Structure formats: C-alpha cells, structure tokens
Amino acid sequence: MLSRTAQIRLMSSHPEVYDPCDDSFALVDALLADRANLVEHHPSICMEVGCGSGYVITSLVLMLGEDSTGCHFIATDINPHAVGVTRKTMEAHGCHAELVTTDIASGLEMRLAGSVDVMVVNPPYVPTPEYEVGQFGIASAWAGGENGRSVIDKILPVADKLLSDKGWLYLVTLTANNPSEICLQMRKKGYASRIVLQRSTEEESLHIIKFWRDLDTQLEPPIPTITPNGSSGGNGFLGGGRNY
Amino acid sequence: MRLLTHNMLSSNIKGVTNGFPLLIEVEKVVEKQVDFNEDFLRNMFAKIEWKALVEASRTMGYTELPENSESSMLNSDEFLRKFHHALLELHLEEGALVCPETGRKFPVNKGIPNMLLHEDEV
Ligand SMILES: C[S@@+](CC[C@H](N)C(=O)[O-])C[C@H]1O[C@@H](n2cnc3c(N)ncnc32)[C@H](O)[C@@H]1O
Numbered sequence: 617m618l619s620r621t622a623q624i625r626l627m628s629s630h631p632e633v634y635d636p637c638d639d640s641f642a643l644v645d646a647l648l649a650d651r652a653n654l655v656e657h658h659p660s661i662c663m664e665v666g667c668g669s670g671y672v673i674t675s676l677v678l679m680l681g682e683d684s685t686g687c688h689f690i691a692t693d694i695n696p697h698a699v700g701v702t703r704k705t706m707e708a709h710g711c712h713a714e715l716v717t718t719d720i721a722s723g724l725e726m727r728l729a730g731s732v733d734v735m736v737v738n739p740p741y742v743p744t745p746e747y748e749v750g751q752f753g754i755a756s757a758w759a760g761g762e763n764g765r766s767v768i769d770k771i772l773p774v775a776d777k778l779l780s781d782k783g784w785l786y787l788v789t790l791t792a793n794n795p796s797e798i799c800l801q802m803r804k805k806g807y808a809s810r811i812v813l814q815r816s817t818e819e820e821s822l823h824i825i826k827f828w829r830d831l832d833t834q835l836e837p838p839i840p841t842i843t844p845n846g847s848s849g850g851n852g853f854l855g856g857g858r859n860y
Numbered sequence: 861m862r863l864l865t866h867n868m869l870s871s872n873i874k875g876v877t878n879g880f881p882l883l884i885e886v887e888k889v890v891e892k893q894v895d896f897n898e899d900f901l902r903n904m905f906a907k908i909e910w911k912a913l914v915e916a917s918r919t920m921g922y923t924e925l926p927e928n929s930e931s932s933m934l935n936s937d938e939f940l941r942k943f944h945h946a947l948l949e950l951h952l953e954e955g956a957l958v959c960p961e962t963g964r965k966f967p968v969n970k971g972i973p974n975m976l977l978h979e980d981e982v
Contacts, residue, residue, distance in 0.1 A: 660900060660903040660904070685895040686900045687900070688864060688904070690865070690868075694976070696974060699972050700970070703970060703971070703972065712892075714861065715971070715972045716869070716974075716975060717972055717973070717974040717975065718872075718974075718975035719975075719976065719977070722872040722977070723869050723872040723973075723975035724869060726870045727867065727869065727870055727909075728868050
C-alpha cells in the first residue's frame with residue numbers, strides 16, 4: 617500500500633531546521649485519524665504555517681491521495697533554510713506544495729483572506745524568555761516566549777482572517793500554553809473546538825486542537841469555568857452545535 | 861512558484877496601499893506538467909484576479925489567455941486547458957517579484973519567493 621505519511625528516509629535536513637519530532641508525529645497522527653473527514657471536506661486550499669522540514673505538509677498531501685489534485689497546498693516558514701528543506705522533502709516524495717518564505721502569512725493575507733479550507737500549524741510553543749522568539753536559526757523553531765504563546769497569539773488572528781467559512785485549523789499546543797484559554801479566545805471569534813489528540817511524552821504533554829467556525833458558538837453566553845466538559849467522556853472541549 | 865501563487869501574493873511593506881499585483885522579473889521559467897482537474901479550476905476561477913494572471917503569463921512568455929474572461933468560458937475545454945497551463949504549469953524558478961508601488965524586489969530562488977521584510981519595512 618502507498619504510504620500515507622512522509623517517510624523519514626526521504627526527509628531532507630539541515631542543522632538549522634527542526635527535524636520531525638514527537639509534536640510533528642502527533643499532528644500527522646491527528647490528521648490521519650481525521651482523514652476521512654478531510655477527504656469529505658474537499659478542501660481547495662490547504663496551508664501550513666511553519667513547515668520546518670516539510671514532514672507535515674508532505675504527509676497531508678500524501679494522505680489526501682487522489683483527492684489532492686483538486687487542492688492547492690501552500691506552506692510558509694520564516695526560516696529560509698526550512699523552506700529549502702521542505703522543497704527537497706517534497707521532491708523526494710514526488711509531491712508539490714507552493715512554498716513561501718515569510719513571517720506567518722505576510723504577503724498572502726490580503727488575497728487569501730477567507731479562502732483557506734484547512735490550516736495546520738505546529739508552532740514554536742516552548743516557554744522561553746521573550747528575546748529568544750523569532751531569532752534566526754534553530755531557536756526560532758521552538759522559542760515561544762512567555763507561556764510559549766508569543767507566536768501562537770500572532771498566528772490565531774491570521775488564521776481567523778484566512779480561514780474560509782468551512783475552514784478548519786489544526787493547532788499543536790502544550791499544556792503550558794493554556795489550551796483551554798486559547799479555545800476560549802477562539803470561541804469569542806466564533807470558533808468551536810475539540811481536542812482531537814492528546815499525547816504525553818517524557819518531556820511534554822501535547823494537545824492537538826481542531827477549530828472550526830460555528831455560528832452558534834459566538835452567540836452562547838461565555839461559560840464561567842474552563843474545565844473540559846466531562847459529560848461527553850473526555851474529548852469534549854468548548855464544542856459548539858455541530859461536531860467534527 | 862506557480863502563477864496561482866503569484867496571484868495570491870501582494871506587497872506586504874508597511875504603508876503600501878497598492879501592492880497588487882507584484883511585477884515579475886524573469887530569469888528562469890520552467891514548465892511542469894500537472895494533473896488536469898476541472899473542478900479545481902472552476903473553484904479557483906472565482907478567486908483569481910484575471911488581469912493579473914494574463915499579465916503575469918505574458919511576462920512568462922505565454923500569450924494564449926484571452927484578455928477578458930467570464931464564467932461562461934468555463935464550459936470551453938480549450939479555455940480550461942489554457943487556464944490550467946497558465947495557472948499551474950508555468951513556474952517562476954529564478955527571478956524576482958517587484959512591489960508595484962515602491963519597486964522593492966522580493967527574490968525568487970529555486971521557485972521560492974522570499975517575502976521577509978527588513979526591520980524598517982514592517
Ligand atoms: C516546532 S517547528 C515545526 C516544524 C514542522 N512543521 C514539524 O511539525 O516538524 C516550528 C516551525 O515554525 C517556524 N516559525 C517560527 N516562527 C514563525 C513565523 N513567525 N512564521 C512562520 N514560521 C515560523 C520555525 O522556523 C519552525 O520551522
């Protein structure tokens with residue numbers, strides 16, 4: 617059977633580029649688990665912000681398989697070496713995404729507004745001193761500033777601008793990023809959310825959160841406590857009317 | 861870089877109000893064959909700024925696109941083939957994108973545009 621994810625032996629690397637790691641695998645596993653929904657979603661534009669080695673965007677193209685010919689894939693990274701590595705990784709897998717070296721989606725925001733049907737982001741999320749954020753080189757791959765939120769908090773409004781009415785966002789977060797607060801913030805912008813995968817490694821506890829626009833969500837009164845809603849048996853998380 | 865991507869990019873320099881479309885400076889164009897998908901083309905047609913695509917494809921040496929377009933043309937197979945070719949198969953491999961307002965050049969190397977700004981442009 618054809619592989620549905622990128623293969624490690626075909627990955628390129630560079631000393632200043634983030635190699636696929638637990639967080640990358642967790643995001644791809646979450647996408648794979650949601651693959652049937654993604655195929656049915658018929659995205660015409662998929663985008664990754666912060667593509668690093670290209671593991672995630674390559675896997676996304678591969679897992680959509682034949683359906684991927686109906687889709688335009690775009691990946692960005694602020695690190696020019698990372699975009700170069702992604703290019704080689706994609707070539708080695710025989711697939712294609714359009715690549716842009718830029719800060720989040722700068723230069724694409726005006727024309728892509730409201731057009732992205734699927735966005736995937738594994739951001740720099742590690743809590744670090746603020747001055748480490750956005751430095752060139754490998755540190756910018758993980759340095760997330762206070763609570764690891766500096767870059768995440770810049771990406772969320774851009775995602776809101778770019779996502780189409782049916783758009784979905786998959787975001788990797790760490791417990792230290794306060795994922796429930798992120799969900800609440802997105803809820804105010806009209807997004808429902810769900811933790812689609814939770815994984816604890818030796819070093820960190822990762823949550824992959826999926827967001828989608830939900831008209832009912834914005835109208836609901838804000839809930840006073842931020843505890844995950846236990847009645848749904850675990851994964852419920854500030855969900856709205858429809859559930860994906 | 862496909863012309864579809866060119867059609868989605870605009871100058872991000874602070875203070876620029878007319879940053880679209882970016883002009884193209886061509887050093888090297890490559891053609892890559894892409895699977896034809898009619899539904900995709902129909903979806904993209906609504907999102908494309910036609911004039912910018914026509915101009916861009918001419919700069920790249922392809923002159924087959926009609927000056928004006930309307931959605932009824934999507935019924936023509938010939939039109940769809942040309943649209944497909946211009947949108948997806950012509951790649952700017954080396955060159956630059958130029959801000960129409962300031963003349964600032966964004967380099968394109970190995971097919972990758974670099975839109976990173978200098979500190980005084982943000
Ligand atoms: C944790 S790594 C993830 C890499 C890859 N997506 C993966 O999952 O293996 C985060 C990536 O985001 C990039 N990045 C950091 N800040 C960014 C920004 N402001 N805009 C775009 N990319 C950024 C880094 O260069 C790095 O490649």
